[in-house]
Amino acid sequence: QLLSLLFEDLFKKFNSELKKIADQVIPKQRAAQFDVVKHMRQDQITNGMVNAISTGNWSLKRFKMDRQGVTQVLSRLSYISALGMMTRISSQFEKTRKVSGPRSLQPSQWGMLCPSDTPEGEACGLVKNLALMTHITTDMEDGPIIKLASNLGVEDVNLLCGEELSYPNVFLVFLNGNILGVIRDHQKLVNTFRIMRRAGYINEFVSISTNLSDRCVYISSDGGRLCRPYIIVKKQKPAVTNKHMEELAQGYRNFEDFLHEGLVEYLDVNEENDCNIALYEHTINKDTTHLEIEPFTLLGVCAGLIPYPHHNQSPRNTYQCAMGKQAMGTIGYNQRNRIDTLMYLLAYPQKPMVKTKTIELIDFEKLPAGQNATVAVMSYSGYDIEDALVLNKASLDRGFGRCLVYKNAKCTLKRYTNQTFDKVMGPMLDAATRKPIWRHEILDADGICSPGEKVENKQVLVNKSMPTVTQTPLEGSSVPQQPQYKDVPVTYKGATDSYIEKVMISSNAEDAFLIKMLLRQTRRPEIGDKFSSRHGQKGVCGLIVPQEDMPFCDTGICPDIIMNPHGFPSRMTVGKLIELLAGKAGVLDGRFHYGTAFGGSKVKDVCEDLIRHGYNYLGKDYVTSGITGEPLEAYIYFGPVYYQKLKHMVLDKMHARARGPRAVLTRQPTEGRSRDGGLRLGEMERDCLIGYGASMLLLERLMISSDAFEVDVCGQCGLLGYSGW
Numbered sequence: 001q002l003l004s005l006l007f008e009d010l011f012k013k014f015n016s017e018l019k020k021i022a023d024q025v026i027p028k029q030r031a032a033q034f035d036v037v038k039h040m041r042q043d044q045i046t047n048g049m050v051n052a053i054s055t056g057n058w059s060l061k062r063f064k065m066d067r068q069g070v071t072q073v074l075s076r077l078s079y080i081s082a083l084g085m086m087t088r089i090s091s092q093f094e095k096t097r098k099v100s101g102p103r104s105l106q107p108s109q110w111g112m113l114c115p116s117d118t119p120e121g122e123a124c125g126l127v128k129n130l131a132l133m134t135h136i137t138t139d140m141e142d143g144p145i146i147k148l149a150s151n152l153g154v155e156d157v158n159l160l161c162g163e164e165l166s167y168p169n170v171f172l173v174f175l176n177g178n179i180l181g182v183i184r185d186h187q188k189l190v191n192t193f194r195i196m197r198r199a200g201y202i203n204e205f206v207s208i209s210t211n212l213s214d215r216c217v218y219i220s221s222d223g224g225r226l227c228r229p230y231i232i233v234k235k236q237k238p239a240v241t242n243k244h245m246e247e248l249a250q251g252y253r254n255f256e257d258f259l260h261e262g263l264v265e266y267l268d269v270n271e272e273n274d275c276n277i278a279l280y281e282h283t284i285n286k287d288t289t290h291l292e293i294e295p296f297t298l299l300g301v302c303a304g305l306i307p308y309p310h311h312n313q314s315p316r317n318t319y320q321c322a323m324g325k326q327a328m329g330t331i332g333y334n335q336r337n338r339i340d341t342l343m344y345l346l347a348y349p350q351k352p353m354v355k356t357k358t359i360e361l362i363d364f365e366k367l368p369a370g371q372n373a374t375v376a377v378m379s380y381s382g383y384d385i386e387d388a389l390v391l392n393k394a395s396l397d398r399g400f401g402r403c404l405v406y407k408n409a410k411c412t413l414k415r416y417t418n419q420t421f422d423k424v425m426g427p428m429l430d431a432a433t434r435k436p437i438w439r440h441e442i443l444d445a446d447g448i449c450s451p452g453e454k455v456e457n458k459q460v461l462v463n464k465s466m467p468t469v470t471q472t473p474l475e476g477s478s479v480p481q482q483p484q485y486k487d488v489p490v491t492y493k494g495a496t497d498s499y500i501e502k503v504m505i506s507s508n509a510e511d512a513f514l515i516k517m518l519l520r521q522t523r524r525p526e527i528g529d530k531f532s533s534r535h536g537q538k539g540v541c542g543l544i545v546p547q548e549d550m551p552f553c554d555t556g557i558c559p560d561i562i563m564n565p566h567g568f569p570s571r572m573t574v575g576k577l578i579e580l581l582a583g584k585a586g587v588l589d590g591r592f593h594y595g596t597a598f599g600g601s602k603v604k605d606v607c608e609d610l611i612r613h614g615y616n617y618l619g620k621d622y623v624t625s626g627i628t629g630e631p632l633e634a635y636i637y638f639g640p641v642y643y644q645k646l647k648h649m650v651l652d653k654m655h656a657r658a659r660g661p662r663a664v665l666t667r668q669p670t671e672g673r674s675r676d677g678g679l680r681l682g683e684m685e686r687d688c689l690i691g692y693g694a695s696m697l698l699l700e701r702l703m704i705s706s707d708a709f710e711v712d713v714c715g716q717c718g719l720l721g722y723s724g725w
């Protein structure tokens with residue numbers, strides 16, 4: 001609908017411009033006939049559509065519509081970030097207003113929107129995410145609904161007198177907010193509608209609900225309502241039996257069959273208020289109308305990855321929802337063929353030892369983002385204070401946390417109006433050695449870098465030259481002249497070396513060539529890189545220790561990560577403690593445990609598994625220090641936890657500058673890491689120095705080191721002068 005409005009707006013603009021040109025040209029005396037095709041510019045409509053879709057700003061003057069953020073670029077940082085973006089709901093409410101009403105979780109959102117998945121900060125509660133089984137309806141025809149309602153006894157309001165309207169058994173009937181008529185037996189109407197919907201005679205997303213206090217029946221068939229499926233309960237028995245579930249598992253039926261046979265139905269929020277829904281089968285009573293399919297579906301995609309979320313303090317689950325989207329992993333099966341602006345991939349992703357039913361539903365196991373690390377919860381040296389992690393060097397050597405960063409570089413070769421075009425020149429050779437100069441070392445004979453080569457800072461990727469004159473035709477005699485060319489090479493700018501993964505050469509619509517290069521860096525974890533478990537427990541690497549200095553348990557296992565125990569008491573992430581226990585039992589048993597919300601493997605059963613394999617039921621081990629060789633005084637909580645490597649790496653954030661570029665206007669250093677900028681001594685820092693009385697330091701920081709400039713001063717009047725005047 002939006003696209004059709006956009007096209008209509010652009011097409012009418014296109015027509016009006018043609019009409020203007022025709023009005024200008026036709027009245028004039030002319031030799032040739034007016035040719036309308038010459039004046040048609042197709043790029044007007046194309047550019048209008050491309051601009052609206054790429055920026056997301058739809059301003060249609062004809063329809064007085066001005067909307068921002070209609071289209072967004074899908075984030076492909078990880079599989080979960082792409083899924084999370086597809087289930088996002090953004091409110092148009094002002095983010096700067098400090099009101100709690102729109103931000104808080106409303107009771108009507110239960111089961112429709114995820115209670116955990118919302119950003120921190122000013123967008124908190126305004127940007128929401130759909131729960132796992134939520135469906136958003138689309139507009140449907142209301143003709144059959146009106147026909148059915150009138151057959152069931154809905155009368156026109158005009159046919160009744162005012163006295164009859166006030167009778168207690170006369171209910172008003174609304175369809176999508178418009179009055180349809182009145183009904184005397186509202187219960188019959190509601191029950192028949194529901195029977196018809198379950199039998200498949202009307203659309204499964206039509207909802208009907210009663211409001212007894214206002215004496216109204218509301219029928220809805222419009223788009224934009226949130227719906228959710230529930231199992232129908234008849235005579236205190238759910239309609240879905242074990243036989244149905246077996247047929248589903250064997251592939252004889254699917255979810256649509258359940259809908260068509262009237263075993264399951266979709267309810268929207270209004271109709272939920274009319275129903276009595278049981279959470280579990282054993283809580284069904286005589287008033288129950290529906291049964292929840294699975295309680296864990298009230299969480300969304302991101303919160304569904306967390307094992308045992310019902311054992312965590314609520315904000316921790318919210319933090320994990322934000323960090324799960326930043327975890328590196330696999331983004332899709334085509335990731336090796338993509339040329340993205342920025343792509344992070346984990347070298348050896350693993351599926352988690354403790355999984356949830358959501359993980360299976362969304363196929364996270366096939367595109368995982370993390371690794372199972374053996375964690376010792378203990379304090380070891382002072383390098384694990386404040387959530388820092390101590391990593392085992394041998395684990396890093398074997399590929400733990402190793403990632404690939406892909407970036408791309410582009411180059412277009414254009415053809416200009418004066419019949420000149422860009423060229424790619426071959427590498428420049430050194431006169432003495434007849435080998436390419438250092439800057440052109442990685443170029444092939446065609447002047448484009450070759451795949452597999454190592455590229456360093458300031459080396460040329462494409463040796464491009466463009467003509468000096470591109471607008472006017474080349475001057476001179478009738479003999480065509482050779483154009484002058486200037487070098488405009490595409491160079492690699494980066495502090496660390498990269499490797500050229502692949503080069504793609506293609507042409508785009510305007511008869512121009514396009515060269516895309518994909519650059520690859522392999523990075524191993526270093527001090528300052530950020531890691532996080534699935535419980536909002538983030539930390540940076542504080543120290544990398546050789547394996548011989550790491551503690552080890554009596555089976556000879558060294559931990560990959562040492563985590564400080566002070567991260568548990570105040571944060572109350574008991575889910576992480578249970579995950580470690582279940583992961584340890586799963587490793588010993590050779591199976592995966594489930595940590596699904598409101599269910600999952602019981603701690604009691606997990607402890608019994610550990611005892612059966614000869615381990616302490618608390619998950620603690622007898623550990624020997626790697627430095628002194630003596631046993632540690634306490635038993636150490638020791639086992640596997642699923643850790644995610646986040647996209648925040650110290651290599652991308654590190655920045656320092658001595659001398660560097662300056663802004664032309666102010667002669668002050670530029671700003672920002674990308675421009676090699678300076679670190680600003682701001683007005684607050686200036687106030688501190690004034691209060692401290694360090695006047696010479698102020699002079700040095702604010703003038704000499706920033707924008708000192710020599711001027712001539714007049715000897716007579718003392719004003720700025722100019723000696724060469």
